[in-house]
Amino acid sequence: MNRESTRRLILASASPRRKELMTSLQLEFEVLPSDTDELVPEDWSPEQVVKELALRKATAVQYHYITEVTDSIIIGSDTIVVLDKRIFGKPRDHDEAVAMLDALQGRSHYVYTSVACIDTSTGVTRVEYRRTLVHMKPLTPSKIQSYVLSGEPADKAGAYAIQGLGSTLIDKIEGCYFTVVGLPVSLLSDMLEQFGVQII
Numbered sequence: 599m600n601r602e603s604t605r606r607l608i609l610a611s612a613s614p615r616r617k618e619l620m621t622s623l624q625l626e627f628e629v630l631p632s633d634t635d636e637l638v639p640e641d642w643s644p645e646q647v648v649k650e651l652a653l654r655k656a657t658a659v660q661y662h663y664i665t666e667v668t669d670s671i672i673i674g675s676d677t678i679v680v681l682d683k684r685i686f687g688k689p690r691d692h693d694e695a696v697a698m699l700d701a702l703q704g705r706s707h708y709v710y711t712s713v714a715c716i717d718t719s720t721g722v723t724r725v726e727y728r729r730t731l732v733h734m735k736p737l738t739p740s741k742i743q744s745y746v747l748s749g750e751p752a753d754k755a756g757a758y759a760i761q762g763l764g765s766t767l768i769d770k771i772e773g774c775y776f777t778v779v780g781l782p783v784s785l786l787s788d789m790l791e792q793f794g795v796q797i798i
């Protein structure tokens with residue numbers, strides 16, 4: 599039940615992780631995946647990129663399903679991995695996954711995840727992000743190869759999943775675990791409360 603609110607919640611995402619994490623908040627919601635491109639200017643900061651992409655996903659659903667989403671709150675989210683000034687999204691193929699892990703191994707990087715909320719009845723829009731520092735263990739080339747062959751990296755930013763086999767590659771994190779998995783639920787609950795949706 600969405601306490602103290604009759605508004606529908608719509609998760610603009612095809613990510614099973616996001617659906618699962620939102621389910622953990624015991625909210626009723628629908629899923630309408632968005633189809634957006636993820637091209638952004640090369641000189642944008644990680645903050646700009648991650649906020650823009652979440653907003654783009656939520657906005658795409660707002661306009662694509664214009665008659666279905668009246669009086670709703672649409673939620674979009676995006677996750678990127680940032681190593682120094684390089685931004686990693688999902689790898690295009692096996693070789694790119696190997697290259698990403700080769701760059702990340704033995705080093706620390708940030709995972710940024712944004713949340714965008716659009717209230718379709720008022721047009722009020724908010725977008726925020728959280729970031730978590732992840733320390734990855736040093737990895738041998740053969741370990742990287744066999745991890746990529748597991749298939750897990752294919753649809754994950756930075757080519758790993760902390761919630762899966764990838765957990766064995768991580769030394770420690772500083773910050774919110776859920777930000778790494780793809781949805782900072784604590785941030786989302788704060789944002790939904792600002793829209794009048796009480797979680798607890």
Ligand SMILES: Cc1cn([C@H]2C[C@H](O)[C@@H](COP(=O)(O)OP(=O)(O)OP(=O)(O)O)O2)c(=O)[nH]c1=O
Pocket residue numbers: 610611612613615616631632655675676677678679688709753754755756758759760761764778779780
């Ligand atoms: C770093 C990391 C990322 N990820 C995932 C979260 C996101 O689903 C994905 C990053 O890609 P995104 O483009 O953020 O999301 P998506 O394409 O999976 O879903 P949608 O755009 O429809 O919402 O990487 C993990 O599952 N575990 C991890 O440890």
